[in-house]
Amino acid sequence: MYSLKGKNIVQLNVNKEIHDVVIRPSDVLLNTLRDQLGLTGAKPGCENGDCGACTVLIDGWPVKSCLMLTVEALGKKITTVEGLKNVPIQKAFIEKFAFQCGYCTSGFLLVCHALATIHPYPPDIVIDEWLQSNICRCTSYEEIGNAVRAILSGEI
Template identity: 60%
Template sequence: MIEFHDKSIIELYVNGDLKTVAARPADTLLFILRESLGLTGTKNSCGNGDCNSCTVLLDGWPVKSCLMLAVEAVGHEITTIEGLQDVPMQKAFVEKSAIQCGYCTPGMIINSHALTTIYPDASDEIIEEWLESNICRCTGYKEICEAVKSVINM
């Protein structure tokens, strides 16, 4: 049984590195990623699981880091936007003009990247089902969908 009491040292496997940080069991993964590990690419927007700006991958699946405790992630592989190095989805977002203010972008790219990794031939329905998790306030989502589809059609 894994257990943590009070503020303790935990090990998180983030973007391929084992990181040691002090965390309270009550600290969210989002807070620890940003404040303790300086991985500010993961964004806080609603803090309530509603907008997906804080999405990271846990063992390859998108999760909302604002609703996950950092201690829950112990023993799992975490990928943040900083862990994606020039993957096709990032290029597609740039080329399709799918970025405006950029604040939803990390969560959007992380989610889209996971989608195309898990479902390389995703149908339009699956794309929509995944992307409806993320709120973008700048675009009409059209260029974002185009970016995702362009990766699927590669």
């Protein structure tokens, strides 16, 4: 049985690199990524699982890092927006003007990238379901939808 008490050094696999971090069992992944690894792409928003600004990928699936204990991520592959290197959704966001202030962008990029990877040919209802996990207060929803549809259709 694995257990963790008090502060410990553990290893996290983030963006295909192994990092040593010091955590306590009650640390949430969002804070570990930002405060210990300087990966500030995951944004603190509501910190209640509602806004999606803190979304990262865990073994390829989107997860809101504000509601995941760091200890739960041990042994899993974590991808933050800093780990997305020239993937089509980034180009699509630029070409389709899919952001304004940019605070929600990293979360949306990761959800869209995961969707395109897991469900390459999703019906519209699936696209809508996935995108409803994130909030954009600048209301760029139309453009974000256009961006993800552009990569799914092969336009970009």
